[in-house]
Each structure stands twice: as structure tokens, then as C-alpha cells.
Amino acid sequence: MSVPAVTPLYLVDERALEGIGLSASQRRWAEANGFSGQRGKLLALPDEEGAVSAYLFGTGAEADRSPFIAGLAASALPAGEYRLAGATGDVTTAAIAFRLGAYRFDRYRKSKPGPVLVLSGEADADEVERQVTAASLARDLINTPAGDLGPDALHAFVEAFAAERGMAFSAIVGDALLEQNFPMIHAVGRASAQAPRLLDLRWGDETHPKVTLVGKGVTFDTGGLDIKSAAGMLTMKKDMGGAANVLGLAHTIVSAGLPVRLRVLLPVVENAIAGNSFRPGDILRSRLGLTVEIGNTDAEGRLILADALALADEEEPEVLLDMATLTGAARVALGPELPAFYATDDAWAAETVAAGLAAEDPLWRMPLYAPYDGQLASKIADINNTGAGGFAGSVTAALFLRRFVSRAKAWMHFDIFAWAPEARPARPVGATDQAIRAVYGALKQRFG
Structure with a gap:
């Protein structure tokens, strides 16, 4: 399946699917796949042609959500460019977490390409770097x-x-x-x-x-x-x-x-x-x-x-x-x-x-x-x-x-x-x- 140049990654609190602005068909797809924001669950969202249009990643219960949960998402995603959306919390912290979760030590073997985060304008790029x-x-x-x-x-x-x-x-x-x-x-x-x-x-x-x-x-x-x-x-x-x-x-x-x-x-x-x-x-x-x-x-x-x-x-x-x-x-x-x-x-x-x-x-x-x-x-x-x-x-x-x-x-x-x-x-x-x-x-x- 083809993937858009920058793919949205929606962080979703448990049982908060309605609050992230998905279409009716996307919500039905998530529900059909048993996705309700469970911590650590990753789900690809297809567009009308069957290509991946976005990913959903469950952060679990809001009260228990780690500020670094985006790092767990990064470790599960395929290669590509992503932008954060949904329940990100502080965007700078989430960006740091994503990039640290995507860390690879590849001095001694070739690693598969990992996910790359495209920062939003709200993030402090200098602090992230x-x-x-x-x-x-x-x-x-x-x-x-x-x-x-x-x-x-x-x-x-x-x-x-x-x-x-x-x-x-x-x-x-x-x-x-x-x-x-x-x-x-x-x-x-x-x-x-x-x-x-x-x-x-x-x-x-x-x-x-x-x-x-x-x-x-x-x-x-x-x-x-x-x-x-x-x-x-x-x-x-x-x-x-x-x-x-x-x-x-x-x-x-x-x-x-x-x-x-x-x-x-x-x-x-x-x-x-x-x-x-x-x-x-x-x-x-x-x-x-x-x-x-x-x-x-x-x-x-x-x-x-x-x-x-x-x-x-x-x-x-x-x-x-x-x-x-x-x-x-x-x-x-x-x-x-x-x-x-x-x-x-x-x-x-x-x-x-x-x-x-x-x-x-x-x-x-x-x-x-x-x-x-x-x-x-x-x-x-x-x-x-x-x-x-x-x-x-x-x-x-x-x-x-x-x-x-x-x-x-x-x-x-x-x-x-x-x-x-x-x-x-x-x-x-x-x-x-x-x-x-x-x-x-x-x-x-x-x-x-």
C-alpha cells in the first residue's frame, strides 16, 4: 500500500475515539478492528482507495498516560515520515519521546529505516534537537x-x-x-x-x-x-x-x-x-x-x-x-x-x-x-x-x-x-x- 508523504499519527486515549476528528467510516474501521485506545495498540487507517492515510495509537487511560507514550508508538511504526496529532499532551515532550523511541544503534549492522518525525510549528525544535x-x-x-x-x-x-x-x-x-x-x-x-x-x-x-x-x-x-x-x-x-x-x-x-x-x-x-x-x-x-x-x-x-x-x-x-x-x-x-x-x-x-x-x-x-x-x-x-x-x-x-x-x-x-x-x-x-x-x-x- 502507498503511504502519504507525511502520515498523521493520532494518539488516542482509551475510549476517546470520537474526540480526534475521524470520519464516520474511519471510526467504523477502528471499531471493527477492536481499537478503543488500548495502550500500545497500533492501527493503520485506510483511505477510500485502501492506502494508509493515518495511524491510530492507543495511549491507554488518560490518568495513567505517560508523557513519553509517543516513544512507544515510534518503536512500532514502519519507516516513513509522521506528524503527531490527537492526545499529544505537550508537543515538545511528545516530539522528544517519539525521536528517542525511534533510536537505533546501527554501528555494527544495517538497520531497517525507522520512522521520522516532522515537527509541528508548536514544538520547540531547538529543545527537541x-x-x-x-x-x-x-x-x-x-x-x-x-x-x-x-x-x-x-x-x-x-x-x-x-x-x-x-x-x-x-x-x-x-x-x-x-x-x-x-x-x-x-x-x-x-x-x-x-x-x-x-x-x-x-x-x-x-x-x-x-x-x-x-x-x-x-x-x-x-x-x-x-x-x-x-x-x-x-x-x-x-x-x-x-x-x-x-x-x-x-x-x-x-x-x-x-x-x-x-x-x-x-x-x-x-x-x-x-x-x-x-x-x-x-x-x-x-x-x-x-x-x-x-x-x-x-x-x-x-x-x-x-x-x-x-x-x-x-x-x-x-x-x-x-x-x-x-x-x-x-x-x-x-x-x-x-x-x-x-x-x-x-x-x-x-x-x-x-x-x-x-x-x-x-x-x-x-x-x-x-x-x-x-x-x-x-x-x-x-x-x-x-x-x-x-x-x-x-x-x-x-x-x-x-x-x-x-x-x-x-x-x-x-x-x-x-x-x-x-x-x-x-x-x-x-x-x-x-x-x-x-x-x-x-x-x-x-x-x-
Whole structure:
């Protein structure tokens, strides 16, 4: 059947077919095919010659409708150009959802052409492009296997990313980390054939409020000498998901021209196994001067973040945040769809949660519960990198990181998963963005 150049896609609330302006024959066709707006049901509408004139997509009950339901429609549609109609809700949000639902990772195989959205004049085209680019950038990086995105390749990508956006870029690589006092980043990454490094990006007017983002960049995590199981390593290409999402967030800030002085710090390593791997029981000295006993080499992300956070904290930023695929404990507590986050500032926390809910990017604030700090005690060092007893693993990881932040006016830590094990609206299976829209919305509200 032929399809018109731009096909209308009607989003239809359950039992609200009459309200979208269909002809009598189109309504009869929908009813004959059992379509009443059921969530996720797609139906082609024929014209009088039998060609597809439009599609109907059920959004379910209005009270339960996701603002990103258009993303679910995009994942079901054939190739072609579409415009949104019907119960779209906010048109900019619906457009973002559609385009994120149409996301494909096709670096290694040819994908069938997907649906393309033609924006209406009511949508904010710049905002759609900004947020879709940010999310797609993060997804592409996380989906790329570590064989093609080790520390060297990620370094090259970030340097190009900075140049394209007019950001200053510098890097500290290999033994220079020791010379410039980043011993834990060096220790975690020294066993890899590709040197560890700290990537540093800067942008914006020096007189504007300082906003610093830190992203965990472990390009692959074997677990080190406390080696993961085979199953545990299957998705460890995503262990740089914190860095990927921080880059997506940085894109939104720069693209929107927010009046902030932005700094991005990415400690980038591969946690590999070799004769010079750091070991359980080793004592590492941190940039801050604290000594850290290694209780487990698979708790490496907090070590590299600690050195980067200590550097960031020296500038006393207005807001300092980090993102990391840090603990399985957060997934056990909240599942893959709801990232845990921790905050030292109640106002920032509330604004970020509210912005996330508005942008279909939910977060759940967890407590920096001080009594659990004792679980990080060591008999021979200032602190251990793992909590004793195995309880509250995400909380103790956050408390570990908090030891390295004291000057920032506000600090937030995001323990994200960066992976969608099941498809949901605007999030196909595989790598996914998390916390970008929430934090961008809060920053835009505060500084925009």
C-alpha cells in the first residue's frame, strides 16, 4: 500500500475515539478492528482507495498516560515520515519521546529505516534537537563495545566533543597522574594496555556560577583481581555510563547557553587484570591525602571518582555532581528504571526530582545516613573502599564519596544503571540515558 508523504499519527486515549476528528467510516474501521485506545495498540487507517492515510495509537487511560507514550508508538511504526496529532499532551515532550523511541544503534549492522518525525510549528525544535542529541550521544557511547571504546578511543571522542562545542580540553595521562597527584586513578587503570587518564573540559564565562560534572569512565570492568563472573561481565561495556551521561548533560548545558561556568571531569580507565593490578588489602593514598584500604578491587569506580571529586571540590563550585554506574545495591533497591541519588542540599534535590518527573526522567532520593559511615572503617587506613557486612551498599558508596567533598556549596551523586533490560516508552532495550533531563531541567530553572 502507498503511504502519504507525511502520515498523521493520532494518539488516542482509551475510549476517546470520537474526540480526534475521524470520519464516520474511519471510526467504523477502528471499531471493527477492536481499537478503543488500548495502550500500545497500533492501527493503520485506510483511505477510500485502501492506502494508509493515518495511524491510530492507543495511549491507554488518560490518568495513567505517560508523557513519553509517543516513544512507544515510534518503536512500532514502519519507516516513513509522521506528524503527531490527537492526545499529544505537550508537543515538545511528545516530539522528544517519539525521536528517542525511534533510536537505533546501527554501528555494527544495517538497520531497517525507522520512522521520522516532522515537527509541528508548536514544538520547540531547538529543545527537541538538544535533548535527543544528548540522549543519543550517551546511548551510542554505552552501546559501543569496549574493544572499540577503550580509554584511548574515549579520549579521542571527548577531545572531538570539546572542540565541536568550543570547550577547552586537557588530559593527564599515564604516569603523569602520579606526578600531578591522582594516585587512585592511576592505580585502578595501570594494569590495562591503555593508560589511565583524567579528561578535563571547561566552558563558559569565569564570572558565572561554577557547575562541575564528574563522570565515571570505566570503559570495561573485569572486577580486577576480585574478578566478576562471566555473566557479571556481559554488560560491563556500560561501566562508563556515568561519563556518557555526563557528556550528554554537558551538551544540553552548552547547547542551551546556560549562564554557568561549566567544568567536566572524566576519570577514564579500564579495570583490567595483569601482574601490576592493584590488590585486595593494598593501601592507596588519595589526592585528598586520605589512605584507602582496598576491601574489593571490584569497587573501583568510587576510587577514581574520589580523586576527580577532590580536584573539583578545590574550586568550591556552586554545584558539584557525579554520575556513575556504581552499585548493584541501588538496582536491588530501586530496579533498573529508577536511579538512586544523594544530595547535600535539600533545595537542589527537590528541584531535580521535580524536573525529572516533568521530563519523564524519574529519580529517587536516598539518604546519606551518617551512622552507616562506620561500616567504612579500616584498622590500618583512614577508610576502606567497601562497607562491612554487605548491607546498604549504595548508601555506603555515597558516604565514601562524600569524604572527598567538603567545599562545594551543593553536591549530588547519581548511582545510575544506564541500561534498559526491557523496552519501555522512548527507551529501547540496551544502553539508555538517565538523569540528563532531570539535572538539565533543574539547572535551567536555577540558572536559565
